Amino acid sequence: MHKHIGFGLNLIALGLFIPGILLPMFSLNMEMSAQVSSSVLTSSIVDKELSILATVEELWQDQRFIVGALIFIFSVCIPLIKTSLVSFAYFKRHTLLEEKIMNFVASIGKWSMADVFIVAIFLAILSTNHADTADNQAISMFGFKLDILISSETLSAAGVGFYYFTGYCLLSLLGTHISQLSLHKQP
Template identity: 60%
Template structure:
């Protein structure tokens, strides 16, 4: 289960987590002008890279730490604890993994942040304006629309979060059922 979780983790951080498109338009009479303000798809790693380039170093580091580093370390530790479990050891490591498991929930928090960003889905604003030019009144409408969608990376990452949590909990419970004398 842990290896399957790792298999979901890799595309979860590489594939686009979400797509964001923002468009502005102006309508006057029969004419229409539009411009794309934002049109991008970002994965977790692309988000970290973009934040780093924009000198938002703390946010970039936190997202990298909680969404990439901690999940990798936790996955490696669960694998190591499972291996030691096969040797009749591993309870202390499993207990430690369970203790830091609460910190690994920060990756779920990152997904929640992405969902908050996605809450702008189909947000539209429209304003009617008028210009008087040489005694001629020109009415026009200016509007902006934001469309956000989930990308495949989101689903892979959520799958990783669920499987990783299940794998560490199963390991912890299976080691708890063993007699303490068999542990490290």
């Protein structure tokens, strides 16, 4: 019974994984404004919504190959390999191959915690929400004095992909754990 539940949870996790890597994980908006006397000029500096795959693509284009590759490996490749192996092991019931596959999945399970780490990184990025800075400057020219207030505001929010990916992480860990429990209960 544990084996069926674990397999089912891994399939549901895979269903959450796909939108989790394709849909925006977070949005980031940074605006700068300058106030001179009573006039205000506002400009959007950054306005992005990034998914995991869009983040990897952007890092690759910015030639940050190591960071992009690490995020791709730990957030896309290892989860797909792990889910594929657990699914394959499900159909190899009560065999030595099933046990070897599940032991291998358990050994890479430590590495699959990196996907949880990716979620933690995105949460850290989201902690910049409503970070405001302001600088007041006074300029004097030809006897005139101008007060200039320059400020910036950073807003960030979790996207729907964040929730899908978090759901994937939790269900995948639970499903794999339950699948491994079934190995110990086999005759």
